[in-house]
Amino acid sequence: MHTTVNRQILLVSRPQGEVQTDNFRLVETPLAPLAAGQVRVRNHFLSVDPYMRGRMNEGKSYAPPHPLDTVMLGGTVGEVVASENAAFQVGDAVSGFDGWQEFGTSDGGSLKKVDTTAIPLSAYLGVAGMPGVTAWVGLRHIIGAKAGETVVVSAASGAVGSVVGQLAKQSGCRVVGIAGGPEKCRLVTETFGFDACVDYKAGQLEADLAAATPDGIDGYFENVGGVVLDAVLERMNAFGRIAVCGMIAGYDGQPMPLKRPSLILTARLKVQGFIVSEHLDLWPRALEEITGLLAAKRLHYRESVAQGLEKAPEALIGLLKGRNLGKQVVKLI
Numbered sequence: 001m002h003t004t005v006n007r008q009i010l011l012v013s014r015p016q017g018e019v020q021t022d023n024f025r026l027v028e029t030p031l032a033p034l035a036a037g038q039v040r041v042r043n044h045f046l047s048v049d050p051y052m053r054g055r056m057n058e059g060k061s062y063a064p065p066h067p068l069d070t071v072m073l074g075g076t077v078g079e080v081v082a083s084e085n086a087a088f089q090v091g092d093a094v095s096g097f098d099g100w101q102e103f104g105t106s107d108g109g110s111l112k113k114v115d116t117t118a119i120p121l122s123a124y125l126g127v128a129g130m131p132g133v134t135a136w137v138g139l140r141h142i143i144g145a146k147a148g149e150t151v152v153v154s155a156a157s158g159a160v161g162s163v164v165g166q167l168a169k170q171s172g173c174r175v176v177g178i179a180g181g182p183e184k185c186r187l188v189t190e191t192f193g194f195d196a197c198v199d200y201k202a203g204q205l206e207a208d209l210a211a212a213t214p215d216g217i218d219g220y221f222e223n224v225g226g227v228v229l230d231a232v233l234e235r236m237n238a239f240g241r242i243a244v245c246g247m248i249a250g251y252d253g254q255p256m257p258l259k260r261p262s263l264i265l266t267a268r269l270k271v272q273g274f275i276v277s278e279h280l281d282l283w284p285r286a287l288e289e290i291t292g293l294l295a296a297k298r299l300h301y302r303e304s305v306a307q308g309l310e311k312a313p314e315a316l317i318g319l320l321k322g323r324n325l326g327k328q329v330v331k332l333i
Contacts, residue, residue: 006031007309008071008101014058018252019320023056024072024313031103039108040082046100047075047125048306048315048328049159050223053251062275072100072312075130077114077121078332088113095124100312102332118295126159126327127301128291134276135163135221136286138243139171141279142272143219147172150213152232155223156197157184159301159327160245163290164221165194166299173219176212178205178228180322187325191300205231216240225249230259236267244273251320302326 005028012025034040055066055073066073076098080088085108088094094111098104114124126132138160145151151168155161156177165175165188177188177197185197196212198205209231216237222229226249236242250256264271293299304324306315312330319328 003103004031005029006101006103008099009309009312010069011056011066011072012069014065014068015053015056015252019053019056019313019317021313021317026310031105034082034084034105037085037107038083038105039080039085039088039111041076041078041094041096041098041104041106041111042081043076043078043098043102043104043332045077045122045125045332046309046312046330047129048312048319048330049074049131050246050248050251050319052316053248053320071098073097074099075125076104077124078104093121095129100309100330102309119291122303122305122329122331123294123301125329126303127163127299128287128294130276131159131327132163132290133283133286134245135160135167136290137276137279137282138221138245138274139164139167139219140286141282142243142274143221143241145171145173145219148174149218150174150176150215150237151219151221152176152178152209152213152217152235153194153221153223154178154228154232155246155248156188156192156194157302157325158223161221161223162188162192162301162326163299165192166293168219169193169195170293170298174213174215176209176217178209178224178232184325187302191302193300200228206234209235219243221245223248226254226256229256233258233260233263233267233269236263236269238267240267240269242269242271244271248320304328306330308332 080092096111151173153161157179168175175194177194188197198208217235220242222244223246225247
């Protein structure tokens with residue numbers, strides 16, 4: 001390998017409200033020779049995910065704030081291009097957490113070899129990676145959806161929501177998505193196989209959701225919050241379960257008061273927030289089911305692909321504004 005320079009994107013300031021491209025800086029850093037035990041990966045794809053917005057803030061959260069003037073965090077997939085570690089050979093396809101940079105150098109502890117014979121490399125950042133496992137844990141472990149129940153999923157065309165709905169359908173549920181715009185709603189019903197999709201941008205969220213859930217809602221997978229959560233709470237059946245995965249409507253600091261929090265009590269709802277990294281014991285079961293369905297072509301996914309490292313900040317801004325269809329990735333090579 002002849003390259004001696006690594007291009008990286010650093011987080012250099014904390015957003016005040018919406019993320020801006022000038023919160024980041026592209027730098028070039030020399031690549032040092034590998035030390036004993038180290039592995040160097042040429043990243044092919046970078047992950048762009050909603051949780052990144054929360055980590056950019058200073059305040060208290062489930063994880064510490066991302067340090068300024070360091071490489072922006074994120075999942076990666078790529079190929080081993082040099083190795084002083086017996087566990088990894090040049091040419092191995094791996095997933096890791098190298099962040100927004102062209103090359104990752106590590107002791108290999110966070111790297112995992114992946115099989116690309118039946119599943120494309122980029123899918124290990126989405127449906128066959130953290131977002132897919134997040135969907136599985138929320139649906140199977142927290143909502144516990146059963147055949148005949150109605151499950152609603154917000155951000156239904158996204159990397160997580162699209163998998164939630166497909167898994168719920170395969171469990172025999174009626175599945176209703178909520179998404180923004182006719183193109184996303186078509187994707188949700190025609191490609192991902194949901195029974196219905198409510199376009200929250202059409203201006204009649206409550207009425208459309210009521211029409212799509214005539215028997216009420218038993219399980220809800222929450223990615224959005226705000227007015228969407230208010231509308232769903234009105235439709236929840238007694239002893240319904242809500243898995244709170246994300247609150248993207250409030251990631252830029254907007255307050256999101258609930259209109260009728262008393263519904264949680266009167267319907268005896270279970271509302272549980274979860275972070276998928278705290279459920280590592282469930283990952284093997286989740287990935288076994290998901291990769292099996294993928295290999296059998298029974299699980300569908302979409303990707304929005306930005307080209308080039310320098311496009312990563314714009315890709316995150318677009319994701320937070322709902323411009324992506326499916327999983328957002330950045331293709332490096």
